[in-house]
Amino acid sequence: MTTQFPKFLEARYRVKDLIGRGGMASVYRATDERLGRDVAIKIFELRATDVPNIQRQQAEINVLASLNHHSIVTLFDVGVDRTEADHPQIFLVMELVDGVNLRQRLDRDPMSTRHIAQIGYDLAEGLDYIHGRGVIHRDIKPANILLAEYSSDSRARARLTDFGIALFPDSARVTTQGMTTGTAAYLSPEQARGENLGPASDIYALGLVLLECFTGETAFPGEPIPSALARLQRDPAIPQELAPEWRHLLSTMLARKPEQRPPTAEVVLALHQAVIAETGRHRSAVDHLVSDEPARLHEVARLDILDTPADGAFDRIAALAARLCDVPIAIVSIVDTDRIWFKSHHGLDLEEIPRDPGLCASAIMSEGPWVVEDARTDPRALANPLVAEEFGLQFYAGVPLTTRNGYNLGTLCVIDFRPRAITAPELRTLTDLAALVMSELELRLESRRAALS
Structure with a gap:
């Protein structure tokens, strides 16, 4: 009770x-x-x-x-x-700590590799600090990792909490041979056997957490005893599609023998290098989108969609997006040189806005979904006039409308006047509906060409 x-x-x-x-x-x-x-x-x-x-x-x-x-x-x-x-x-x-824990974050949309690298680096630094003081956390798991959001920063910082079962120097509490302490799904093999623990045990648990960030699934699910025993019999499956450096790092962190795992300082270095590499890849992708703006505008012109009449098919797609995501507004937008045109605007009596304040102009710079769950605290949006002024936008989720050759023409977005989270199924639905919009645009272009031939 x-x-x-x-x-x-x-x-x-x-x-x-x-x-x-x-x-x-x-x-x-x-x-x-x-x-x-x-x-x-x-x-x-x-x-x-x-x-x-x-x-x-x-x-x-x-x-x-x-x-x-x-x-x-x-x-x-x-x-x-x-x-x-x-x-x-x-x-x-x-x-x-303002923000969510990693368990809550993993239950939502998938995470980018860059974000995973940043979280891993934060945690590895924290573990290196406590291991240097003789402390073993013993309960590294997503629910014990807080993602702190700072308005002056562009990303959430990972913070480790809950030292309730930690081991530390000069403690009267030592590991009792044959006893297992911790959360079953994230135990190291030696922890599952009830053996004495060292820093390598935390490294194994961190490896499981990072692996789950990539896959969205717990490596050793199920009831406590079967889950604990499973890691004594097999290694967790590491996705083949991961980059070789990630596969190597995770496989060494998840070695069944503690002496085969890298020291904490080496994990810090490896994850720091991963952050640099992933940040470079992200910037290259953004630079590519910026430098290819003329080609993107050429695609807008090729599809001939700016001056076409209202279309009931897009209205139905927008209405479906609003209903499935339980929001008042959904928009099919096309970003032009200086305007954002609303090809469909469910819940909003507006056909265009200037490009600069429109969040869709930011969303098309993304390689995937662009989500602002609380615009009042998100540094990407808090100064935006649609947020700060009378309109009062507080939530935005946009999926780029991407052509077959990789150019983002605009977005399918949903908007709310209150902060809210978006689930992974909702994002998948938006992505599917955005693909349907692009399919319709290509089909209509082919139909017009056929009618002229």
Whole structure:
């Protein structure tokens, strides 16, 4: 049974919304009334007050209090709630990380290789820091990885949290031979066997997390015991389509024998190189799109779509996109030299806007879906007049309308006036509908040519 907590802790922290709940504790958003800032408070459940669990809580406090790194959540304070005298409860006051955890992010749309490299690099740096201090996390998994969003940055930064079962120097808590501690799907082989652990165990778990970022699937799913035993019998499958450097890095991180895995510092270096390589590839792709603007405009002219009359087929596609994504507005847009033309505009009585403020002009610079889930905090959109002024756009998801030879003519986009997430199935649906728009455009061009011949 979940404990009801007081509204105030130590007459200082006002407890507000529940953020998440685990087996031993619940995490709440709260306000530090003394300093006037929002914080995260982790309050342990009543059943976690026997001697072993009190020791576990104290161990987490000791670990967090000793760590100071940009890839690790920061501990601000610790206290004991004595509202019920017979059931004192330890609570931790931590930095509030705005954003989602990696588990929530993986349940949405697929991640780019560049983003995976950046997340991996952040986490590897954090692990290198704690391993250098003799700390083994022992529970690296997507739910324990927070993606912090900063308005001054262009990407989310990965932050490692939940050191509740960590091992650290001079601790009375040592690994007990034959006991398995951690989350079954992300255990290292030696962890599954209940053996003593070192940094290599965290490297294996990080490898599983990165692999899941690529595949969207847990490598060892299922019930705890079968899942734990599976890694003792086989290596996880690494997709053949991954670049050779990624296949090599993941295969070494996921070696069944800990001594065959790379040291943490080498993983940091490898992932740093991956970030540089993927950023270079991304910039090259964007540069290609920019430099080929004349060719893109030639494709717009070739399809002869700017001055065509309204088309019911596109209206039906836009209406379907709006309905399936549960948004008020859906648009089929074509980006011209200085205008964005709305070939269909479900939920919006507007046929064109200037190119500069239009988010579609940014979306066509992307190689895939371009999503802004909360335009009020996203640095790509927060200063946009469609966001900051009367129109009040807060959510945008656009899929490029891509020709057979690779040019983005415009987008199929959905818009909302409230922030929201978009799911992987919704993005796949938008992508399929965008492909249908392009198929219709090509068919209509062929029909016009046939009629003239």
